[in-house]
Each structure stands twice: as structure tokens, then as C-alpha cells.
Amino acid sequence: MKKNYEAWNVKVDNFPHDKNLRKQLEFLIKFAVLAPSTHNSQPWLFKIEKNRIEIRKNPSQTLDVADPNDNLMYISIGCALENLLVAANYYGFKYNLEYFFSDFDERVCEVSFRSKNGAKDDREHLIFLIKKRHSNRGKFRQDLPDETILNTIKGFSTEGISVDLVQQKKVKEKVVNIILDAREKAFSDRSFRKELGSYQRNNMTRSFTGMPGFTMGFPTALSFFTPFVLNFVNVVKILRKKDKELLLEYTPAFFVISLDKISSKNCFMAGRIFERIALIAEKNGLATSFQEIPFYLEKMKETINTNNLPKILVRIGYPYQRMAHSPRFGSDKLIY
Ligand SMILES: Cc1cc2nc3c(=O)[nH]c(=O)nc-3n(C[C@H](O)[C@H](O)[C@H](O)COP(=O)(O)O)c2cc1C
Numbered sequence: 334m335k336k337n338y339e340a341w342n343v344k345v346d347n348f349p350h351d352k353n354l355r356k357q358l359e360f361l362i363k364f365a366v367l368a369p370s371t372h373n374s375q376p377w378l379f380k381i382e383k384n385r386i387e388i389r390k391n392p393s394q395t396l397d398v399a400d401p402n403d404n405l406m407y408i409s410i411g412c413a414l415e416n417l418l419v420a421a422n423y424y425g426f427k428y429n430l431e432y433f434f435s436d437f438d439e440r441v442c443e444v445s446f447r448s449k450n451g452a453k454d455d456r457e458h459l460i461f462l463i464k465k466r467h468s469n470r471g472k473f474r475q476d477l478p479d480e481t482i483l484n485t486i487k488g489f490s491t492e493g494i495s496v497d498l499v500q501q502k503k504v505k506e507k508v509v510n511i512i513l514d515a516r517e518k519a520f521s522d523r524s525f526r527k528e529l530g531s532y533q534r535n536n537m538t539r540s541f542t543g544m545p546g547f548t549m550g551f552p553t554a555l556s557f558f559t560p561f562v563l564n565f566v567n568v569v570k571i572l573r574k575k576d577k578e579l580l581l582e583y584t585p586a587f588f589v590i591s592l593d594k595i596s597s598k599n600c601f602m603a604g605r606i607f608e609r610i611a612l613i614a615e616k617n618g619l620a621t622s623f624q625e626i627p628f629y630l631e632k633m634k635e636t637i638n639t640n641n642l643p644k645i646l647v648r649i650g651y652p653y654q655r656m657a658h659s660p661r662f663g664s665d666k667l668i669y
Pocket residue numbers: 367368369370371372373405406408409412466467468469470543544622623624625658659
């Protein structure tokens with residue numbers, strides 16, 4: 334296995350029970366780094382001090398064009414924290430959480446570990462799904478996920494954040510048109526395409542960040558050209574018909590995560606919720622993929638009839654095919 338995929342090799346049963354607390358906290362971080370992130374930029378760093386893990390912004394991995402307000406970075410770090418806490422729960426840790434949402438503070442949150450009971454003897458625990466989760470941008474079957482799973486996910490709504498299911502054909506069609514318009518608008522900005530292109534990787538890549546072509550379904554030869562094509566052409570305009578078919582005919586349902594206001598804190602919390610949805614989905618043989626809603630939030634709000642501002646669209650369904658993992662930095666490169 335190439336070095337840039339080795340982070341996925343973490344084994345749940347290799348927890349260093351007999352080692353000191355620092356080694357144990359380092360092990361938890363191995364699960365955090367498998368989280369999804371915008372453009373697979375992995376905008377996180379970890380600081381371990383005594384019994385605490387701080388998750389910090391990684392200033393070298395911010396996206397100036399796609400994410401000028403750091404909203405996507407906060408969502409990504411929310412996903413990483415969720416993985417960390419799922420792992421902490423499995424190994425029996427108790428903890429306190431503190432958040433810092435300031436432009437002037439590189440810390441985003443701090444987890445203080447209080448005590449540890451024995452690890453759970455539960456092979457159904459969500460920790461086992463962290464290694465399996467991946468963004469699946471392929472076709473899903475038409476049949477809807479089981480109602481109990483859908484209701485569990487809807488139940489993730491919390492103060493300031495709502496999770497709505499979209500499955501009705503007419504509403505789906507409107508939602509898809511809005512997201513395609515929003516994407517087309519984002520891609521009409523050449524600097525956006527250039528930045529995205531700088532995170533596109535060919536299928537043989539040794540890079541630890543970014544998205545290899547196979548994660549988008551591109552064959553190897555084509556994957557070498559995508560950054561250049563993106564730079565010069567608004568591809569989503571050309572691919573609109575195909576994308577529409579994928580989103581309508583091959584996506585049985587969407588979840589929309591909406592926020593009462595677009596703030597760093599809400600984005601971070603929405604990231605935690607998204608990661609939980611992705612893990613629960615994976616546990617039930619379902620696949621997910623994630624779309625930020627960059628524009629037309631008011632229109633989306635009216636369409637799905639929510640009081641909040643829709644920020645994240647999640648495709649969910651039973652996949653025809655699993656996709657391969659994207660690369661990751663090993664946790665050892667991100668801890669200081
Ligand atoms: C905040 C955020 C925004 C994302 N936006 C998109 C998106 O607009 N379109 C898309 O195809 N994937 C999107 N993704 C998925 C990432 O590209 C994906 O997580 C990353 O490439 C790593 O791959 P993995 O999820 O398979 O591990 C987003 C993920 C996050 C966390």
C-alpha cells in the first residue's frame with residue numbers, strides 16, 4: 334500500500350492499553366484524521382498536552398476562494414472531532430469539551446479526558462465504521478433506506494440545526510435544480526476552478542491531500558488532465574444533464590442540514606452531525622456523499638420548507654459499488 338493511504342490501516346484492536354496516556358490519545362487521533370474534509374484538504378492539527386487534545390486550524394490548508402469565511406473548514410473539523418469522540422467512547426474515555434470559535438485563535442476545540450473505563454466489547458460500535466466511510470459519488474439504487482434509519486437521522490436535529498429528509502419526487506427535482514444552479518455559479522468563477530484544480534490528483538498520486546480522479550469516477554488517463562480541464566472549462570455546465578440524472582434517478586433521498594445562522598459554531602456542529610449520519614449510513618450498508626450549498630440558500634429554504642438556512646446536502650442510498658479511499662496524512666505528521 335502506498336504511504337499516502339496507510340492511515341486507513343489503523344486497527345481498532347491495536348489500542349495501546351498498556352502504554353501511557355499520551356500514546357493512547359495519539360491513537361485516538363488516528364481515527365480523527367480519517368474524517369471527510371473540503372477538497373480533502375484536512376485542515377486540522379492536533380496538540381496533546383497532559384490529558385488534553387486541542388484540535389487546531391491548519392493555516393496552510395485553508396481555501397481562500399471556496400471558503401473565505403472558514404465555514405467549510407469548521408464543518409471539516411467538526412467531522413474530525415466526531416470521529417475522535419466516537420473512538421474515545423469505544424475505548425471507555427470520559428471527557429469534557431470546550432470550544433473556541435474566534436478568528437484570532439487557532440484552537441477550535443479542546444477535549445479534556447477525565448477517566449477511562451474498560452473498552453467496550455461491542456463489534457457494532459460506530460468506531461468500526463470510521464475506516465469504512467468514504468464519499469461515494471456513484472450511482473445509488475432507487476429503493477429508499479429503511480424508515481427507522483431515516484427517522485434516526487432526522488432525530489439528529491438539535492438547537493439551531495435541523496436535519497430534513499427530501500424524498501418526494503417534486504421537491505427532489507426542485508432541490509436538484511437549485512444545487513446544480515449553485516454549482517454552476519461557483520464553477521463560473523475561474524479562481525474557484527483553479528483552486529479546486531489544485532486539489533485534483535491523478536490516480537497514481539503520492540500526495541497526502543486532495544482528490545484522486547477515481548473518487549470522481551475518472552479513469553487513470555483522464556485523471557492526469559482534470560486540473561487543466563478544470564482551469565479552462567466550466568465542466569459542471571457541460572456535465573449538467575449527467576449530474577441531474579445521477580441526483581434524480583440514482584439518489585433515492587437527500588438529507589439537508591440547515592442552520593439558524595451561518596456561524597463558525599453552527600458549521601462545526603453541522604460537521605459533527607454530518608459525520609454521524611455518514612457513520613450510521615455506513616453501518617446500514619448505505620453510502621453518502623456531501624455537497625456544500627454555496628448559493629441560493631433562501632430558495633432552498635423555501636423549497637424544503639424549513640426555518641433555517643440549508644448549508645449541506647447529503648446524498649444517501651444503497652450504492653451499486655463501493656469507492657476507494659482518498660489519501661490521508663498520517664496522524665504522526667499532524668500532532669505536536
Ligand atoms: C465541508 C465539506 C465540503 C465538501 N464539499 C463537497 C462537494 O461540494 N462536492 C463533493 O463531491 N464532495 C464534497 N465533500 C467531500 C470531500 O471532497 C471528501 O470528504 C474528501 O475528498 C475526502 O474523501 P472521503 O470523504 O472519501 O474520505 C465535502 C466534504 C466536506 C467535509
